[in-house]
Amino acid sequence: MTKIKTHVLCCGGTGCKASASDEIISTFEKLLKEKGLQDEVQVIRTGCFGFCEKGPIVKMLPDNTFYTQVKPEDVEKIINEHIIKGRKVTDLLYLDPENKQHVADSKHMGFYKKQLRIALRNCGFINPEDIDEYISRGGYEAIAKVLGEMTPQQVIDEITKSGLRGRGGAGFPTGVKWGLCAKNQADQKYVICNADEGDPGAFMDRSIMEGDPNSIIEAMAICGYAIGATKGLVYIRAEYPLAIHRLQVAIAQAREYGLLGDDILGSGFNFDIELRYGAGAFVCGEETALIHSMEGKRGEPTLKPPFPAVSGYMAKPSNVNNVETFANIPIIITKGADWFASIGSEKSKGTKVFALAGQINNVGLIEVPMGTTLRDIIYEIGGGIKGGRKFKAVQTGGPSGGCLTEKHLDTAIDYDSLMAAGSMMGSGGMVVMDDTSCMVAIAKFYLEFTCEESCGKCSPCRIGNKRMLEILNKITEGNGTMDDLQELRNLAAVIKDTALCGLGQTSPNPVLSTLDNFWDEYVEHVVDKKCRAGVCKKLMNYVIDKDKCIGCGKCAKNCPAEAISKTSYIAEGHKLPSMEIDTTKCIKCGACMSGCKFDAISVK
Amino acid sequence: MAKVKSLAELKAMREKLQSNLDLREKSNNPDALVQVKVAMATCGIAAGAKQVMEHMMEKADQLKLSVVFTQTGCMGYCHAEPTIEVKVPGKDPIVFGHVDNKRADEILEKYVMNNELVEGIIPVNYEKI
Numbered sequence A: 001m002t003k004i005k006t007h008v009l010c011c012g013g014t015g016c017k018a019s020a021s022d023e024i025i026s027t028f029e030k031l032l033k034e035k036g037l038q039d040e041v042q043v044i045r046t047g048c049f050g051f052c053e054k055g056p057i058v059k060m061l062p063d064n065t066f067y068t069q070v071k072p073e074d075v076e077k078i079i080n081e082h083i084i085k086g087r088k089v090t091d092l093l094y095l096d097p098e099n100k101q102h103v104a105d106s107k108h109m110g111f112y113k114k115q116l117r118i119a120l121r122n123c124g125f126i127n128p129e130d131i132d133e134y135i136s137r138g139g140y141e142a143i144a145k146v147l148g149e150m151t152p153q154q155v156i157d158e159i160t161k162s163g164l165r166g167r168g169g170a171g172f173p174t175g176v177k178w179g180l181c182a183k184n185q186a187d188q189k190y191v192i193c194n195a196d197e198g199d200p201g202a203f204m205d206r207s208i209m210e211g212d213p214n215s216i217i218e219a220m221a222i223c224g225y226a227i228g229a230t231k232g233l234v235y236i237r238a239e240y241p242l243a244i245h246r247l248q249v250a251i252a253q254a255r256e257y258g259l260l261g262d263d264i265l266g267s268g269f270n271f272d273i274e275l276r277y278g279a280g281a282f283v284c285g286e287e288t289a290l291i292h293s294m295e296g297k298r299g300e301p302t303l304k305p306p307f308p309a310v311s312g313y314m315a316k317p318s319n320v321n322n323v324e325t326f327a328n329i330p331i332i333i334t335k336g337a338d339w340f341a342s343i344g345s346e347k348s349k350g351t352k353v354f355a356l357a358g359q360i361n362n363v364g365l366i367e368v369p370m371g372t373t374l375r376d377i378i379y380e381i382g383g384g385i386k387g388g389r390k391f392k393a394v395q396t397g398g399p400s401g402g403c404l405t406e407k408h409l410d411t412a413i414d415y416d417s418l419m420a421a422g423s424m425m426g427s428g429g430m431v432v433m434d435d436t437s438c439m440v441a442i443a444k445f446y447l448e449f450t451c452e453e454s455c456g457k458c459s460p461c462r463i464g465n466k467r468m469l470e471i472l473n474k475i476t477e478g479n480g481t482m483d484d485l486q487e488l489r490n491l492a493a494v495i496k497d498t499a500l501c502g503l504g505q506t507s508p509n510p511v512l513s514t515l516d517n518f519w520d521e522y523v524e525h526v527v528d529k530k531c532r533a534g535v536c537k538k539l540m541n542y543v544i545d546k547d548k549c550i551g552c553g554k555c556a557k558n559c560p561a562e563a564i565s566k567t568s569y570i571a572e573g574h575k576l577p578s579m580e581i582d583t584t585k586c587i588k589c590g591a592c593m594s595g596c597k598f599d600a601i602s603v604k
Numbered sequence B: 001m002a003k004v005k006s007l008a009e010l011k012a013m014r015e016k017l018q019s020n021l022d023l024r025e026k027s028n029n030p031d032a033l034v035q036v037k038v039a040m041a042t043c044g045i046a047a048g049a050k051q052v053m054e055h056m057m058e059k060a061d062q063l064k065l066s067v068v069f070t071q072t073g074c075m076g077y078c079h080a081e082p083t084i085e086v087k088v089p090g091k092d093p094i095v096f097g098h099v100d101n102k103r104a105d106e107i108l109e110k111y112v113m114n115n116e117l118v119e120g121i122i123p124v125n126y127e128k129i
Helices: A014-018 A021-034 A072-084 A131-136 A141-149 A152-162 A174-183 A204-211 A213-227 A241-256 A287-294 A323-335 A337-341 A374-381 A415-420 A439-453 A459-476 A482-498 A502-506 A509-517 A519-528 A554-558 A591-595 B007-027 B042-046 B049-062 B101-114
Strands: A006-011 A041-046 A058-061 A065-067 A190-195 A231-237 A272-278 A318-322 A351-358 A364-369 A391-396 A402-405 A429-434 A542-544 A564-566 A579-581 A601-603 B034-039 B067-072 B084-087 B094-096
Touching: A006 A014, A006 A021, A006 B007, A014 A021, A014 A241, A021 A041, A021 A072, A058 A072, A058 B007, A065 A072, A131 A213, A131 A241, A131 B007, A141 A213, A141 A323, A141 B007, A152 A174, A152 A213, A152 A323, A152 A337, A174 A213, A174 A318, A190 A213, A190 A287, A190 A323, A204 A213, A204 A241, A204 A323, A204 A351, A213 A231, A213 A241, A213 A272, A213 A318, A213 A323, A231 A241, A231 A287, A241 A272, A272 A287, A287 A318, A318 A323, A323 A337, A351 A374, A364 A374, A374 A391, A391 A439, A402 A509, A439 A459, A439 A509, A439 A519, A459 A482, A459 A502, A459 A519, A482 A502, A482 A509, A482 A519, A509 A519, A542 A579, A542 A591, A554 A564, A554 A591, A591 A601, B034 B049, B042 B049, B049 B067, B049 B101, B084 B101, B094 B101
Parallel strands: A006 A041, A190 A231, A190 A318, A231 A272, A351 A429, B034 B067
Antiparallel strands: A006 A058, A058 A065, A351 A364, A391 A402, A391 A429, A542 A601, A564 A579, B034 B084, B084 B094
C-alpha cells in the first residue's frame, strides 16, 4: 500500500467557500486521480484558517506551505510544481507587505506569529465533518475523564479555578455560573449554547462551529454532567447554514459512537443535543430573550432575577454559555485549570478570539492571549492600516461597546481594561477605522443598528435610542447645536440606568465613547458645520477648481442632477471655459469627482 | 459503527486513528523532529526515489521513529540519485547519495538512531540563502 505523503488542507469556511474553495477541492480530487496520485495525497476540507483577507487558503503539509488566494485554475500548477516536483509555487505564496518577500511557511507570517490558538485549536487543522479526526487529537477524552474520575462539583471547581469567563461579552465567571445552576434541584435542567452571534462584523462563533463542532458538543455534555442536565440545546441563527450543517453532522456522528445519547461511555450518564433555530434578531443573544424565543414566544427579554439558572427554558434551571466559552472547556479539563490560568492577564485568563475587520490589511479571525495590546493586534497581526493611512480608532464590543483611540493602543486588552477605557470586550468584533471614517457617523451607524434591533418592550430603549438617533441625524445634517451634545449625554445616562436588558443598557456606549474620545469632531460638525472625514454628505460641497478645469464637460455629462454648467471663465492656457457646480441642485453623489481626469474637483 | 463504551476504548480508538493525522501533527513542529527530504525531480524518480521514500516511511514506522518526510525538487546531485537530505534536530543537515532501500535502512538505524555516520555522504559546499 502506498503511504500518504502530502496532506492538502483547504479552507471550507463560509468565507473561502464563497470564493470557490469547493471548486478548488473538487479540482484537486479530480486532477490527483488523473495523475494517479490519489493514494499519495489526501485532500482535507477544514474549517477557517483565520486569514480570510487572503482566502481561499490552501495549506500543504508536512512542509507547512501556505498558499493564498488560490483559484481553481491554480490547482494544476500546485500539483505539477509542488506535489510532483517539490517546488513551491512562488506567486501563490503570501507576500510580506513590509519587505516584499514571499513567505512560504505560515509560522513565519506576522499574522500567525503572535497568535495562540486554544479555542481555535482544531480550526483549519481537522476535517470538521469527521469525528475520527477530532478523536485522534484527543477529542472526547475530556468528557471521558469527567465521567470516569470527577464528581460534578470537581468539574465546577476546576472550571472556576481556571478563571474562564464568559466569551459572549460580559465576562461572567463560567464556573460560578455552572455552580449556580447545579445548586437548583429540578426534574429536568438544560444546557443551552448561545450561538446567536449578532454583532455587526463578528464571525468568531460561526467559525468555531464550522471548524470544530465536536468541541462544542463535548463541552455541552461536560456542562450537563456538572450541572445535572441531560438535555442540551443549541440556539443558532438560521442564517448560518454551514455551521448548522456541520453541527448536525457532528451530532449524528457522536450519537453513532455513543458519545451522545444514553449511557455515555458506559457511565450511566445520558445527554443529548438538539438544535433550535433563531430568525436573526439581535436581542435574542440576550439570554432571557433567547430562552423565550426557544420556547416559541416573542424574543423579548425579561427582568433578572429570576436568572435562567433558577428558571430558564420551560421554567427549568438552565445554563446558557456562548460558543467560544464552550470551545475552551474540553481543553481546560484535559490540560488542567492551572495550565489555562497561566495564560492571559491577572483577571482575564486564557485567550480571546477576535474578528478583525475594517480598514486593516489582514482581515480575519485571530486568537490572542488576554493582555495582548491593541498595537500588537492591529500592527503585528493585522499588518497595519490599509493603504498606509493613519489609524484613527478601533471599535470593540459591537453595538454595546465603544471606540478606542491612539492613546489606548498600548492598553493590554482584557475584560477590565476595555471596560475602564469606555468600551467592552463584547463577543469579539474588532472594527479598525482610519481617517476616512467620521466618528459621528460611526456612532450613528451603531445606534441605527440598535434602534432596528430593539425589541421595543421597554421605553428607554425603544424611545430613548430613537431620540438619540434623531439628534445624531440632526448633527450630521448640519443642524446640530451645542445643547444637542449635552442632550445626548443626558439621554444616554437615563437609558443606561433604566433599560430592561443588556441591549438597552449598553446601547448608548458607542455614542458616549465617541463623545469622550472625539469631542472635537462633534463640535466641528455642530459649530463649523464640517465633517473632516468627508462622510456626512449634507456637510460637504463639491467644488470645481476653475483654474484646473479644462472645460471638457465630462462632469456635466456624469451629473445625474444636472447641477453642473459652463461658466464664462477661461483659465490661462485653456481653450474652453471652466465648469461650476450649483450647490442647491447638487445631490453629492460624487459622480463628477470620480470621473474627472484632471483632479479639478474636490470636496470642501 | 460500534459504540464507544469506555475511556479505554476511546483511547484505543485514538491510538488507531492517530496515524491518519500523524503527518499533520508532525508538521506543527517539524524542527523538533528528524526531517528527511527526498529529491524528487525527474532524475530522482527515474532512479527510484519514490520507492525508497515509500520504503523509508515504512521503516521509520517500524522503528517507531518520528520522522517528517518531505519531497523536494532536484538537489543537483544527478550523479548520485536518489539523494536525500537528513536533518537531525540540533545538527547540520547531511546529504546522502545513491540511497537504495538498504542504505535507507542504514541511515535510519545507524545515523538517525545512533549517530553513526554511514557511507554515501555527499559533502555540501554551498550556502543556502
